[in-house]
Structure formats: C-alpha cells, structure tokens
Amino acid sequence: MYTAKYILQANDHTHVHIIDSLHTPYGLVRNGIAPDHPEAKNVVTDFQNNVLGNKRVAFIGGVKIKEVEHEKYAQKNAQNSAQNSNDAEITLNDLYQHYHAVVIATGASTGKKLGIKGSAFEIKPKKSQTRTDSLTTTHPSPIMVPPKNLYDSHDFVSWYNGHPDYSTLNPPLDATENVIIVGNGNVSLDLARILLSPIPMLLNSGQNESAKIGGYHYLRNTDIPVSVRDVLVKSKVKNVFVCARRGVMDAAYTIAELREILTLTTKKWPEAIQSGGDLEENDGNDGNDGNEQNEKDNEQSDEKSYKLQMINIDLTDDDKAFMSKNRAVNRKTSLLLEHSNLEGISSIVNINDDNSFEQFQKSQILFEKLQKTDQKLQKSPKFPQKSLSFVFQSNPSEVLTTSENDDTLPTATGMVFNAMEKSIVDGKTAYKETKRQFALPYPLSSYQDPSRTSPSQSNTMIITSIGYQTIGLDGVSFDSKRNIYPTEKGRLLVRKNPEKNKPDQIRTLTDGTVQSLADPDTYPSSLRVDNGDDDRNNPHVHLKNAGFDIVPFVYSTGWARRGPIGILGTNIGDAKETATSVIEDLENWSGMGANHGGNDGKLVKGKSTFEKLPKIKKPSELWSKHKFFATSQKGWGSIQLYEQSKAHCLGVKAWIEAENDEKSGDKNQHGGVQSVFDLEHLASVKENDWDVIRKASIGEM
Numbered sequence: 001m002y003t004a005k006y007i008l009q010a011n012d013h014t015h016v017h018i019i020d021s022l023h024t025p026y027g028l029v030r031n032g033i034a035p036d037h038p039e040a041k042n043v044v045t046d047f048q049n050n051v052l053g054n055k056r057v058a059f060i061g062g063v064k065i066k067e068v069e070h071e072k073y074a075q076k077n078a079q080n081s082a083q084n085s086n087d088a089e090i091t092l093n094d095l096y097q098h099y100h101a102v103v104i105a106t107g108a109s110t111g112k113k114l115g116i117k118g119s120a121f122e123i124k125p126k127k128s129q130t131r132t133d134s135l136t137t138t139h140p141s142p143i144m145v146p147p148k149n150l151y152d153s154h155d156f157v158s159w160y161n162g163h164p165d166y167s168t169l170n171p172p173l174d175a176t177e178n179v180i181i182v183g184n185g186n187v188s189l190d191l192a193r194i195l196l197s198p199i200p201m202l203l204n205s206g207q208n209e210s211a212k213i214g215g216y217h218y219l220r221n222t223d224i225p226v227s228v229r230d231v232l233v234k235s236k237v238k239n240v241f242v243c244a245r246r247g248v249m250d251a252a253y254t255i256a257e258l259r260e261i262l263t264l265t266t267k268k269w270p271e272a273i274q275s276g277g278d279l280e281e282n283d284g285n286d287g288n289d290g291n292e293q294n295e296k297d298n299e300q301s302d303e304k305s306y307k308l309q310m311i312n313i314d315l316t317d318d319d320k321a322f323m324s325k326n327r328a329v330n331r332k333t334s335l336l337l338e339h340s341n342l343e344g345i346s347s348i349v350n351i352n353d354d355n356s357f358e359q360f361q362k363s364q365i366l367f368e369k370l371q372k373t374d375q376k377l378q379k380s381p382k383f384p385q386k387s388l389s390f391v392f393q394s395n396p397s398e399v400l401t402t403s404e405n406d407d408t409l410p411t412a413t414g415m416v417f418n419a420m421e422k423s424i425v426d427g428k429t430a431y432k433e434t435k436r437q438f439a440l441p442y443p444l445s446s447y448q449d450p451s452r453t454s455p456s457q458s459n460t461m462i463i464t465s466i467g468y469q470t471i472g473l474d475g476v477s478f479d480s481k482r483n484i485y486p487t488e489k490g491r492l493l494v495r496k497n498p499e500k501n502k503p504d505q506i507r508t509l510t511d512g513t514v515q516s517l518a519d520p521d522t523y524p525s526s527l528r529v530d531n532g533d534d535d536r537n538n539p540h541v542h543l544k545n546a547g548f549d550i551v552p553f554v555y556s557t558g559w560a561r562r563g564p565i566g567i568l569g570t571n572i573g574d575a576k577e578t579a580t581s582v583i584e585d586l587e588n589w590s591g592m593g594a595n596h597g598g599n600d601g602k603l604v605k606g607k608s609t610f611e612k613l614p615k616i617k618k619p620s621e622l623w624s625k626h627k628f629f630a631t632s633q634k635g636w637g638s639i640q641l642y643e644q645s646k647a648h649c650l651g652v653k654a655w656i657e658a659e660n661d662e663k664s665g666d667k668n669q670h671g672g673v674q675s676v677f678d679l680e681h682l683a684s685v686k687e688n689d690w691d692v693i694r695k696a697s698i699g700e701m
Helices: 002-010 027-031 043-052 071-083 092-098 153-160 186-196 226-232 255-265 269-274 290-304 317-325 327-340 354-372 444-448 539-545 568-589 619-626 633-650 690-697
Strands: 016-020 057-061 063-065 088-090 102-104 121-123 143-145 150-152 178-182 201-203 213-215 239-243 306-311 346-349 386-391 394-401 412-425 428-440 460-464 491-495 506-508 514-516 548-556 654-657 675-678
Touching (some): 002 043, 016 043, 016 063, 043 057, 057 633, 092 102, 092 619, 153 186, 153 226, 178 412, 186 239, 186 255, 255 306, 255 386, 306 327, 346 354, 412 444, 412 460, 428 444
Parallel strands (some): 016 057, 102 548, 150 460, 178 460, 239 386, 306 386
Antiparallel strands (some): 121 143, 394 412, 412 428, 491 548, 654 675
C-alpha cells in the first residue's frame, strides 16, 4: 500500500492494480496487528483516502499468485487450496505480459519451524491425519506436520485476526490450562496478553445463542470474528510461559509491549469485575447467590489474581555496566526487575544455580499436584487465578508428545529445554548450552515416568514465535536461505548463469518482441550495462561486477524485500525507494532519460506521460481470460458494509482517538493516549468465512 501510494505521488500518469490473495486489502494491518491495538490500524485511513480512493487504482482481490513447490509448505498449501479453491491462481509470467512493472509485496506468509525432536511427524502417503482443531489434510506424498496442540504464531495470530485461510484452526483452548510460547518478541507478548486477558464472559445482546457476542471483556470492542470469540470465551488458559534462548538484556520485545502486559498482570480482579469481567461461574450448589459469592471471592483473592515469575535472570557486573550505557536495554530490564520485586505476585528463579534449581523443581511438583486436585482448591486465595512466567537463557531441545500410532498424530504435552550459560567473547555476549535440562510446564521426571497417565497430559499447548518467513513465488529469483527477494534499491536481482531448469521469465510485447527477464542482452538499452563502463556511481555496474544482474521492471518491497523486521512505519523507506526506482526505470524506458537518484530516500516527481512505452497486452485481457471470482473496490466496499452491520447488531463500539481530558473516556494503555468507544462511529467485526466474504462482496449478505 505504501509503495502504491508513492508511485501514484511520483507520477500523475501511472495506474496501479493491487492484486491480493484475499478478498480484503491491507495485509498485515488487517491480519497481523493485535485486535486490542486499534490505534495502530489508523493507517488504514491513509490507505483508503490516498490509495484505494484514487481513481488510478484498481483493487483485485481473491487472486493467488503461484508459489514455488516446497515440502516445507505442503501442508499449508493443501489447507489453503481447500479453503480457497474457488479463487484464481495465476503466474508471475501472466503479470509480466500484461503490466509494464511488477512489484512483489507478499510479506512473510508463514512461520519459521523449530526443527527439533518431536516438532514434526511424517504423514504417510494416502493416509489422512486429523487434528482436533479441524485441520485435516491428505497429501499424495509424505509431508511433515506438527503434532496436535503445537502451532506457529503466524497461524495462531492469523486465526484470531480473522484470516479466512485459518478460520478452522480452532485451537482447543477449552481444554488448555498451560501455554508455552517459544520466543520473546512483540508477537509473543501479544499472544500472552490475548490468552491471559480477564476471564471470558458472554454479552447477551438480545439475539439468539449463536448471535451472542462472546469474548473477553478486554477484547469486547475489537474486530475479532464471532467464531473466534466463541472459542476464546471457553478458554481455560491459566498459565503462560514466554521462553527465550538468550538473556533478559537481549529480549526482542519493546518496552511498550512489556509495560502493557505487566500492567495486565498487576491489575486487581475487583477492577476487572467492575468493568464487566467475571471470575468464575458459581456452581449453585452452596445455595448462595452467585453474585454475592463472587464478591466474597473477589475480596479474598484481591492481589492474588496473577502470579509473575522470572526464570533465569542472571545479571553480572558487566551486564549492569552495559545497561548504564544503553538506555533502551536499561529501561526494559529495569521495568521487568521492578515487577519481579513486587511482593506476593512474583518470584525469581536461576536455573543454573543448584539451590535455586532444586526449589524450582519442587515448585513444579507442587504445581502439577495442584492442577490435578479439585478445582475448588484453585479458587482459594492462596492459589493465583493466572500466572505469567518469563523464561530466559533456555534453548528448546525437544517437544514432548504422547505415543505415535498409525491413525492419529501424537499430542504435544510439554517441552524440554537446555539451560544456556552466558559469557563475554571478544566483547560480545555469547550463549552456550549447559548439560542442565528442565521441562515445562511439569517436572522432567514426570514426563520420563512411563506409568504417567495424568489427565493433565493434554492440557498444554505450545506456540512457536521465532519469526516469520516469505514463501517464494514461482518464476522469479528468490534467496531461499534468507527467505527474501534480493534487491538493489527495490530492483530485483538475479545471479549470472542461473541454475538449470529455472523457469524462464518472459515478457511478450504486442509487436511480437520476446524479452527474457533473466537475460541482460534483451533488456531495454536504458537498463543495459556496458562492459567498458567503470562509473562506480552506477549501481548497475556495481551489481554486474558483483555477479548479479537486475531483472528489469520487477521489484520488491517490505518484508518480502528485507525480511520480517521493524514496525509498519519501517516500510515507508522501502516504499519510497522502490517507487522511485519504478518511475525512474519506466521513464528511462519511455525515452525520458530520467535520473531520480533515490539514495537519499526522497521521492522525486516524474514528468513522463509514458506514451512512448512499448505496448503490452492489456490487463483486462488477463482478467477476462481467466473468468474467476475476483473482488473489486466496490466489492471490498460491500464487505466493509457487511462487517460494520455485524458490529452494529452486536453492540461493538468503535475506537477513536480523543483529547487528553477527563471527559474523553478510559485511558488507553498504549502511550497514554485517551480512547473513546462510541457507537456513532463505524466499528467492524471481521468475517472469516470464505463463502460469506464472497457473497458479501456482491451484496448477497
């Protein structure tokens, strides 16, 4: 979206078609940002006004671009094709023949895999493996799939954000008490916050049972789909472990995310109840009024609602000296340590210390016993309702599972970690594994006992949050090691002498000229590099000498270009640079001889009307040829209206920014900005069913 915006700004004669695999635009903004961070989605207004609202833009949704075949992604592709089988799949070669320039902005569409023992099992040919979360796949050749109760964060986040490809994920939260999250970036804390939000409740909006709006009070006024709320409302999650290989000073999360979840864990239950929450449903067997009993329980449990635990926080004198020189690290670490000293809700454990490790093991044994006992014991004032544990310097080595058999996949029941030891090597922090092992959520000895038949075996879920990665598109150069499209100023690169059997990249002009995008000899003269040219300021010369050639008129931007790092705003620099390259190359091709620079990141206004560009096939020929179901701007507008009508019927209020005064509403946790929830503003509740989305796009809902 950013790149389209700047291409439109750079030249008044450009026309942009935005092609999306979904029937809805906005990518990461819609499907990746946490639902309780509505202020982070305000950029949609900019995209709507300056991109989709521009007459020179067409949105074409529901179109798949063919991806490379890879065993690693076989399960995902099989699931997606089953979910979205009625939509189109075209190739990049199709686009090359109908557009003068193609910008790849596919983002990072899958999660990285752990690759440790127990994290994947082979599905044998011609056999169907069924997960309790409704993900069933049959594949003609052996593929590796995770055990039940093991998810990657990409899929889990996509599920609760309403991505239709993951609408049937339905993790068994109603049978889960413990969640292990591997990774400690912002996504990990998003997951922990969603799972540990105040106890769920149903808001009866006067509709029938299926129309009730379910979900946490904390998540009530969000755009979470109703089907996801129905799962969240039954969640039994009580304990979340956020685990990281490195130490506390190397944590990847930001201080804003950390402060937000620490605020949640120190919030007293009475406050949650006063704002609409509920502790537990009263069983009604004691003859007391449920509300009266809840009030008594609240008075007793008060500050015992959450327990905060820090595992493996080991700061040396060198660490403290480093903190004094690094403000960002100091703020994050100090904030965590401040909360670790809060009496009654926190404890610190050092796995590498013998005495501390022994106490940790004893606490695990007690923890397991308590989870096996009567639920009434867990309601006592001495038993925290929920707990959050930060686990540092712990390297996952094995996913513990139930026994494997021929008919069903095993179920993940826990995880084994190797404690990491920190040292300073050449002035840099280094970590190495020790021989000390421990398991989560229960003691390692419990998993090693062959007679163990505890009912708590299946009450644990594991979510890996170790990063996202891009799936390469078929017919274009892709760096499979770094999982990015190699570029120079946004221009796609290809190595000289490409591998054999590599798909040809061809552009056919209307005059019959055939242009190979992998052969520099067929490039337009403005993009060719003269072997005798030694102008080191010419990036094309530099790349040719380095063993790369530029693929003309093919570009990449965002996460697909640089990897899944940074925040939304980080994409702006990429977008401006890529847009500058696009306009400069097109103007060169049309005979303008433009040189916009682009090194300083500034967008320079182009002048070409592109009348002299070679004629290629019209885009309309591509879309009429395939005759598939695609969504236009008008269709997206219909989907928006449908989602807004759902929100209105369910009583979901919109989030808006307001002035910082007493009349503006409850204080928002993000940066001290005030927030107001107001039915007069348009709110949305996402739809995540493919068929409903299609019908809504043509006004049938």
